Amino acid sequence: MSKRAGPLPRIFSRSDWPETSRAAELLRRETVGGMLLLAAAILAMLWANSPWRDAYAALHDVHFGPSALGLHLSTAHWASDGLLAVFFFVVGLELAHEFRHGDLRDPAKAAVPVVAAISGVVVPAALYAVTQLLDGGHLRGWAIPTATDIAFALAVLAVIGTHLPSAMRSFLLTLAVVDDLIAIAIIAVFYSHGLHLGLLALAIVPIAGFAVIARSRWHPWWILLPLALVGWALVLNSGIHATIAGVVLGLVVPGTADDTLEGSGSMSERIDHRLRPLSAGVCVPIFAFLSAGVTVVGGGLGAALSDPVTVGVVVGLVLGKAIGVFGGTFATARLTRAQLDDDLSWADVFGLSLLAGVGFTVSLLIGELAFGSGSAIDDHVRLGILLGSVIAAVLAGIVLRRRNRVYRRIAVLESADEDGDGVPDCYQPARKAT
Incomplete structure (x- = not known):
């Protein structure tokens, strides 16, 4: 007698309530940061194409910092090497x-976003390389269209007013x-170049000291901050x-709760709560402002659009990301015989895959x-x-807005809380009949 097959695995199913509520709060903060990022990019473009564009270019070349420590850097380098270190x-x-x-703690649950992310890197890089080989471009920039900017992508979601299901939002974050x-x-x-093994x-030494003190019960910020700065300066040089x-300093911060410290939650959560607004609201927008200003007046636009590098970046972000993320997700679902969760369709996944083409920072x-x-x-x-980010955002908006009413209905159903305990009923196990 044959055994009955168990239920097929599902992808994009709900996470538990604590993780879902944390993701929702995190995405709200990232959305605000994305709006500031978008505003900074627009301001940079306006200044770089104004009669005062020479002042914008000169701003990048202002140098400051101690030369003896190898930190006499230009404004542009302080933004990319310093401010982005906080990010x-x-x-x-x-x-x-x-x-x-x-989701990454569970291999079965992590498989879909991991495969989708890997495919979303490989395919754009391959398409970029093909465009360069066909037109004699520069292969060194192969990795440019492989990145997704989560803050910018979420800002796009806020603009188009979609109500993505929580599982899809969590997938976007994990991806x-x-x-x-x-x-x-x-x-x-x-x-990385010119590696100096001694430095x-x-x-x-300071990074290890940072890790040891951070994991002890005695870790005042005035000890951790100098260690972090010294470690950063040595890595830079x-x-x-x-x-x-x-990244390394962020990974070594302990994530277990310590009730002996002021506040609640783990040290990692408290630092994240304090630093994320600084990163999203100050560091990344300043970097965007200094990096996004491209002068297109005076014939610059025609030269840029005819460059195979520009074409490769656009193709990688728009086509490569969509094909890679959607293809990786679809292939994983077919190989594991997984099914989409209820109320979702592959059109939703395709819209999210297009949105992954919003790359920036x-x-x-x-x-x-490069x-x-x-x-x-x-x-x-x-x-x-x-250009690639704008095209990807517009295409994603067209696809996702068609599902807007469905998303809104799902959001209403998920918010039901009949027992009034503050946790939506859909995140609680069904009660057994008595």
Whole structure:
């Protein structure tokens, strides 16, 4: 007698209520940061194409900082090496949380976003390479269209007014976290140069001290902050990009609750709560403002659009991300015989895959590392990133708005709380009949 087959696995099913509520709060904060990021990019474009554009260009070349410590950097480098280190520190905190408490702790649940993220890196890189080989372009920028900007993507969601189901929002967040992890590895392996092993070994000392003190019961901020700064400075001068130091420092912050400390939750949660507004509201918008200004007046637009690098970036972000993320998700579902959760369709996944093509912060950083800040090719890269992101956002908006009414109905059903305990009924197990 044959055994009855068990229920087929489902993808995009709900997480537990604590993780869902945390993701919702996190996404709200990222959406605000995305709005500021969008405003900074628009302001930069307006200034870079105004009669005062020479002042915008000159702003990038202002140098300051102690030369003796190897920190006499331009404004542009302070933004990419300093401010983005704070952004990547927050990314490190988020990575650690996902591995400890989020979807990445469960291999079965993590398979879909991990495969989707990997496919969403490989396919854009491949399409970029094809466009360069066909038209004699530069292969060095292959990694530019591989990154998804979660803050920018969520800002787009806020603009189009969609009500994505919570599982899809969590998937987008997890996908972006894995995407950031891959981008970090790419920067460390392919875009670091002039490695100084002595300084890199020396950087281990303050970073290890940061980790030990952070995990002890006695860790005042005035001890942790200097250790973090020294570790960051040593990594910066070692030839490894300074943002890697931010990620490592974020990963070593403890994520277990400690009731002996002021406040509630783990140290990682408290630091994230304090630093994320600084990262999303100040650091990333300033970097965007200094990086997004591309001068297109005076014939610059025609030259950029005819450059295979620009074409490759646009193709990678718009087609590559959509094909990679959707294809990876679809293939995983078919290989595991998984089914979409109720009230969702593959059109939803396709719309989200298009939205993954909204790249900005990390793409701009990789473009600068690949071609050099302020170079003609870097200007073309920035324009390609802006064009690709806008096209991906518009296409995603068209697809997702068609599901708006369905999303709104699902949101109303999920908010039902008949017993008044503050937890929606859909996140509680069904009560057995007595």
